[in-house]
Amino acid sequence: MVKINTVNKTLPGNKRTTSEILPFLDGWLHGQDDRFIKKVKKIFENSAVDERYSFMSPAEVFSLTSFEARNNLYMEQSIELGTECLQGALTKANWTAKDLDYLITVSCTGIMIPSLDAHLINNLQMRQDVVRLPVTEMGCAAGVAGMIYARNFLKANPGKRAALIAVESPTATFQLKDYSMTNVVSAAIFGDGVACALLSSCDDDEGPVILDDSMYHFTESTNLMGFKLTDTGLKMILDIDVPEVIEANFPAIIFPFLERNGLGIADIDHLIFHPGGKKIIHVVESLFSELGKNINDTKEVLRLYGNMSSATVLYVLERMMDKKPAPGEKGLMLSFGPGFTAQRILLQW
Known part of the structure; x- marks a missing residue:
């Protein structure tokens, strides 16, 4: 493990x-x-x-x-x-x-x-x-x-x-x-x-176990996000349609990944999501609030630190681990990035 x-x-x-x-x-x-x-x-x-x-x-x-x-x-x-x-x-x-x-x-x-x-x-x-x-x-x-x-x-x-x-x-x-x-x-x-x-992977070390992981790649979407190298540095590429693309693909990103582990969203105790920005948070929150879940830690990391690219989801994970979830509780990590791609990890304490 x-x-x-x-x-x-x-x-x-x-x-x-x-x-x-x-x-x-x-x-x-x-x-x-x-x-x-x-x-x-x-x-x-x-x-x-x-x-x-x-x-x-x-x-x-x-x-x-x-x-x-x-x-x-x-x-x-x-x-x-x-x-x-x-x-x-x-x-x-x-x-x-x-x-x-x-x-x-x-x-x-x-x-x-x-x-x-x-x-x-x-x-x-x-x-x-x-x-x-x-x-x-x-x-x-x-x-x-x-x-x-x-x-x-x-x-x-x-x-x-x-x-x-x-x-x-x-x-x-x-x-x-x-x-x-x-x-x-x-x-x-x-x-x-x-x-x-x-x-x-040492037997004596403690911490939540990674039960599963998976990558999900959006097709025909390389234009959505990235950097263009210019004379003045790295120029951001950020398409206005990113939140809508995420929303349209969200069921395919989440539910098959959980189902292959014999789980549904009701079995997930903690959502550890990368806070891309206010619009993406709104999309994700609207989808999960209907299922009785919240992304409060994701929102709080965005409020206190902003979007720090790859480091941000680790700030959310640290907050979650500091709370010391009960044994058996499960967490779902998720981040999005250029490609366009979604990365997923399933955790159990």
């Missing part, structure tokens, strides 16, 4: 409320139409994000900083915060860095070669035979996808331990001279974050 032993998060140093960010919009939108300025501010105010953390200060975010400078900061902070987060998780689990057999890092908001995992191996003095897997280009889905990869490794290698580290800085991808709704909405809902999950 593969278990999730520990989840840990690390918060970047810059924290601002949405109300504190609004004055920076005046400088960014200077010269734009008054109605457009009011619309942008309303999007921020109604984003369901009250606070967010970032690698960069607001002044740095809303400045004409080069792609190179932003990416350099992304690399520096990723190494520092990734090391801190993994060490914190190991301390919580009472493990050492040399206990790790498999190291997965996920990120999509910057470019780093050698990848983050190589730096973590050096910083924490891991064993020289640790297996490493850097995962990029999966966006928000990578948090759950990385856990699926870890489970596959651990299933094939009993008595081993793995770490998944998600490091994301969506604010570093902000495009100063782009006044499109995609850039506006992205700036309104995204924040930066770092999270780590430790998984194990």
Whole structure:
């Protein structure tokens, strides 16, 4: 059995409320139409994000900083915060860095070669035979996808331990001279974050068991979400139809996956969903409220931190694990990302 032993998060140093960010919009939108300025501010105010953390200060975010400078900061902070987060998780689990057999890092908001995992191996003095897997280009889905990869490794290698580290800085991808709704909405809902999950196939380690996992790939949908690499950095692609596409496919995503495990939604005690944004939360909440379920922890993570891409679902999972669900209770993890794709994990405490 593969278990999730520990989840840990690390918060970047810059924290601002949405109300504190609004004055920076005046400088960014200077010269734009008054109605457009009011619309942008309303999007921020109604984003369901009250606070967010970032690698960069607001002044740095809303400045004409080069792609190179932003990416350099992304690399520096990723190494520092990734090391801190993994060490914190190991301390919580009472493990050492040399206990790790498999190291997965996920990120999509910057470019780093050698990848983050190589730096973590050096910083924490891991064993020289640790297996490493850097995962990029999966966006928000990578948090759950990385856990699926870890489970596959651990299933094939009993008595081993793995770490998944998600490091994301969506604010570093902000495009100063782009006044499109995609850039506006992205700036309104995204924040930066770092999270780590430790998984194990050792008999003596504790934690909820991963009963099943699965990926669901939407066809003819590569245009819905992603990044375009431009001279000014990573430019967000976010189609307005994403919530509707998710809603249309939701039954096919959820119910067959549960049914193959002999379960229905009534058997699921905890929903651990990636909070893509206010519209997606509304779609998911409307579907599950009719079934007597809630996604309160998902909503609270969005409110307190914003959408942190791949790291976000791990923040939700940490909240759930901190509540110490009763033995036998089940949880369903779900995230969406570029491709378009949905990633699913079934847990039992």
